[in-house]
Amino acid sequence: MTKHLLTMSKLTIEEIDQILIDAEAYRKGDGWKSKNSLFVANLFFEPSTRTRFSFEVAEKKLGLNVLNLEDSNSSTQKGETLYDTVKTIEAIGSDALVIRHSQDHYFQEIIDHVSIPILNAGDGCGHHPTQTLLDLLTMKQEFGSLSGLTVAIIGDIRHSRVARSNAETLTRLGAQVLLAAPDEWIDDSVLGEYVSIDQAISQSDVVMMLRIQRERHEHGTTQIKYLDFFGLTKERASKMKNSSIIMHPGPFNRGIEIDSDLVEAPQSRIFKQKRNGTFVRMAVLKRALHHL
Amino acid sequence: MTKHLLTMSKLTIEEIDQILIDAEAYRKGDGWKSKNSLFVANLFFEPSTRTRFSFEVAEKKLGLNVLNLEDSNSSTQKGETLYDTVKTIEAIGSDALVIRHSQDHYFQEIIDHVSIPILNAGDGCGHHPTQTLLDLLTMKQEFGSLSGLTVAIIGDIRHSRVARSNAETLTRLGAQVLLAAPDEWIDDSVLGEYVSIDQAISQSDVVMMLRIQRERHEHGTTQIKYLDFFGLTKERASKMKNSSIIMHPGPFNRGIEIDSDLVEAPQSRIFKQKRNGTFVRMAVLKRALHHL
Amino acid sequence: MTKHLLTMSKLTIEEIDQILIDAEAYRKGDGWKSKNSLFVANLFFEPSTRTRFSFEVAEKKLGLNVLNLEDSNSSTQKGETLYDTVKTIEAIGSDALVIRHSQDHYFQEIIDHVSIPILNAGDGCGHHPTQTLLDLLTMKQEFGSLSGLTVAIIGDIRHSRVARSNAETLTRLGAQVLLAAPDEWIDDSVLGEYVSIDQAISQSDVVMMLRIQRERHEHGTTQIKYLDFFGLTKERASKMKNSSIIMHPGPFNRGIEIDSDLVEAPQSRIFKQKRNGTFVRMAVLKRALHHL
Numbered sequence: 001m002t003k004h005l006l007t008m009s010k011l012t013i014e015e016i017d018q019i020l021i022d023a024e025a026y027r028k029g030d031g032w033k034s035k036n037s038l039f040v041a042n043l044f045f046e047p048s049t050r051t052r053f054s055f056e057v058a059e060k061k062l063g064l065n066v067l068n069l070e071d072s073n074s075s076t077q078k079g080e081t082l083y084d085t086v087k088t089i090e091a092i093g094s095d096a097l098v099i100r101h102s103q104d105h106y107f108q109e110i111i112d113h114v115s116i117p118i119l120n121a122g123d124g125c126g127h128h129p130t131q132t133l134l135d136l137l138t139m140k141q142e143f144g145s146l147s148g149l150t151v152a153i154i155g156d157i158r159h160s161r162v163a164r165s166n167a168e169t170l171t172r173l174g175a176q177v178l179l180a181a182p183d184e185w186i187d188d189s190v191l192g193e194y195v196s197i198d199q200a201i202s203q204s205d206v207v208m209m210l211r212i213q214r215e216r217h218e219h220g221t222t223q224i225k226y227l228d229f230f231g232l233t234k235e236r237a238s239k240m241k242n243s244s245i246i247m248h249p250g251p252f253n254r255g256i257e258i259d260s261d262l263v264e265a266p267q268s269r270i271f272k273q274k275r276n277g278t279f280v281r282m283a284v285l286k287r288a289l290h291h292l
Numbered sequence: 293m294t295k296h297l298l299t300m301s302k303l304t305i306e307e308i309d310q311i312l313i314d315a316e317a318y319r320k321g322d323g324w325k326s327k328n329s330l331f332v333a334n335l336f337f338e339p340s341t342r343t344r345f346s347f348e349v350a351e352k353k354l355g356l357n358v359l360n361l362e363d364s365n366s367s368t369q370k371g372e373t374l375y376d377t378v379k380t381i382e383a384i385g386s387d388a389l390v391i392r393h394s395q396d397h398y399f400q401e402i403i404d405h406v407s408i409p410i411l412n413a414g415d416g417c418g419h420h421p422t423q424t425l426l427d428l429l430t431m432k433q434e435f436g437s438l439s440g441l442t443v444a445i446i447g448d449i450r451h452s453r454v455a456r457s458n459a460e461t462l463t464r465l466g467a468q469v470l471l472a473a474p475d476e477w478i479d480d481s482v483l484g485e486y487v488s489i490d491q492a493i494s495q496s497d498v499v500m501m502l503r504i505q506r507e508r509h510e511h512g513t514t515q516i517k518y519l520d521f522f523g524l525t526k527e528r529a530s531k532m533k534n535s536s537i538i539m540h541p542g543p544f545n546r547g548i549e550i551d552s553d554l555v556e557a558p559q560s561r562i563f564k565q566k567r568n569g570t571f572v573r574m575a576v577l578k579r580a581l582h583h584l
Numbered sequence: 585m586t587k588h589l590l591t592m593s594k595l596t597i598e599e600i601d602q603i604l605i606d607a608e609a610y611r612k613g614d615g616w617k618s619k620n621s622l623f624v625a626n627l628f629f630e631p632s633t634r635t636r637f638s639f640e641v642a643e644k645k646l647g648l649n650v651l652n653l654e655d656s657n658s659s660t661q662k663g664e665t666l667y668d669t670v671k672t673i674e675a676i677g678s679d680a681l682v683i684r685h686s687q688d689h690y691f692q693e694i695i696d697h698v699s700i701p702i703l704n705a706g707d708g709c710g711h712h713p714t715q716t717l718l719d720l721l722t723m724k725q726e727f728g729s730l731s732g733l734t735v736a737i738i739g740d741i742r743h744s745r746v747a748r749s750n751a752e753t754l755t756r757l758g759a760q761v762l763l764a765a766p767d768e769w770i771d772d773s774v775l776g777e778y779v780s781i782d783q784a785i786s787q788s789d790v791v792m793m794l795r796i797q798r799e800r801h802e803h804g805t806t807q808i809k810y811l812d813f814f815g816l817t818k819e820r821a822s823k824m825k826n827s828s829i830i831m832h833p834g835p836f837n838r839g840i841e842i843d844s845d846l847v848e849a850p851q852s853r854i855f856k857q858k859r860n861g862t863f864v865r866m867a868v869l870k871r872a873l874h875h876l
Contacts, residue, residue: 037352037353039349039352041345049653049669049672049673050672050673050676053625053651053653053673053676053678054676054677056651057623057649057651057676057677057678060621060623060649061621061677065349065352067345067348067349069341069345080543080544081546084542084543084544084546084555085341087563088341088342088542088543088563088566089341089342089345090563091563091564091566091567092342092345092346092349092566092567092569092570093346093349093353093567093570094345094349250672251664251668251672252664252668254665254668263668271671271672271674271675272675274672274675274676275675275676275677277676278676278677329644329645331641331644333637357641357644359637359640359641361633361637372835372836373838376834376835376836376838376847377633379855380633380634380834380835380855380858381633381634381637383855383856383858383859384634384637384638384641384858384859384861384862385638385641385645385859385862386637386641
């Protein structure tokens, strides 16, 4: 069976556990490497430095050959559908596809018609499973287990791929999710309990701040005052429990959703998350390709 | 002697045969691979997903190092000529160049002044020899020999790199070429016999549909009606001989020059063509580099 | 200690000598190669074919894995600072960074906060140390030693990264620098003696022409007449000493700052410079990474 990675909700708890175990092995320098000159194509129809580089490092560390397509160079300019682009790249010789696309659930029209795995690197406002997996790995490294943790997700809940996916998965894994957002960014379809930002910060083991996605909404809270209004200020951070950590999916806006000094403060795991991203992506690539 | 690949007309029949034999060997997993860390630069001054990826897969399967240049990143923005770009990249250390350029015969000004092979990946409305070679390979796989085949080329003959190059080569190899086009796209300099579209379809072993090149002409038959007027409808396809196949150089416009359902129908070899593209490009790279 | 390469002025004479020795060894096919699957990211926030390709060939010849970022694909579109991009790419897994950026001294804010080496591939109107190093290597190959040479730097002194960096380094290494420029492009902060263009050409061992950087100034000498006014015409070149050579950092404008026929004339080393660029970049990458 083709091992797509589309949304967190399609992974069983056992599959999630195995990915995190494999990722941790890669962190220690162990694990499967390809010996067969396989090819992976990274198709990014939205710009993303960190996710593309992270996948590319993961692919090359596994000994895979890498093809990179970024939007502006695409034959889609000539009217080709995503489906046909994908079928074509499969025929040319790619053994797996990593895709980021602005359309929610872009993969629906594809997965029944390709025989190579699709790894979702982000679809619209929908899903971003490797981001969730790297967040889980980071929390597991800190706290040993996810069950029983309290995780606060704070900020632009409505427009965040990360919020929805993390909230669902964390709940499933036995963590408690607290949500805090300005009124206009509350989204009741995201799992979790809405509380005040101060309560979220003081009660949680993990304080996860979301990026203000300027490009996704035209109106919104003015940036100047956002930090005081709903960002992680030093004063708010001082109310965190001693053992609690700060996370952020990045790219972050220093001084907007998080005080600049907190990005690299002792309780921050923001750059550790990036490091873990590479290991998690190695693990999902292994899952998709190790039988070849 | 430097083994450029510029136009089909510069290849002898023996050279074409050898390329097809080598390509078929690569399909079976055999053939020359580079052991010397050679470099190939892909210089694409026009966008093209499929051709660039196909060359890149071919290069990496041969063990070559790959450099990719796409137009918008080029020093040509600073007023450098193509000739100087090519000479510079040769000096930097590339052992061969794959070039796509919008100017017809861009290679004329270059080939006498470089000592590394140029592989033409498409010039203006002129030539696209690896496309022809992959079409030949596909037909040879189906029918064993090209001599005696009847091949119909249908659609925008005037603006197609593929039509001219395929028609000339097929004629030289002993195939009969039938052409069918709306009046405004007839081009008498392309070898072959113009017939009605219905005659072309019913009499040929290969029905090769051409893409409607929207970006190359401003006026033309309206797209809405093109399929009925001059596209491959299911009704027209039902008049094909039982042993006949459908080909298309891609990217195709579903529902314009070809009914969407026919793209992946049993008689279609459209995605097989893509697969063969990689093997043919391996063969022409071998031809250019195997002595190194 | 992290072996950044930021400006020529931060390299000791001994370090410069060692880089040139290592580069010459690479030219002969010798020298360190990476056996540890290290990664280098090339971050180009300004377009540059030749410098990026030269670094990429150097990296791949050393057995390094390469990540390429070009401006338009960057997360900096989302408001991320260069500092955070660099920290992120370090975390993802890059062992060194090659950066070109339009801002003078972009590296100042970074170097104290990263533990991986930064190699400057050009900052604003400031520095371009590998260009200077390849120029030095080319002169050393020709003349054996740099001490005692007379080098003329001619043209747009004011806006040239090359002029400032070369003039300082050549002076430090015991060469005499002559400068010649139209009045509006004289810059007294560049080391050397201003003389007439005719004196510069007739008295020097090396005639180094600078590119007219059209994109860096809006007004200036009209291009039509620039060749006669201040370019290297054949008549001026005929006044060169027999043993003297022509150099140009490229990309050059044929017929503007240099007569087109002189680019590939016997006394020109312009394409040899490009070749040396690859070897020099291998040497500075070795310097940064050989302990890993």
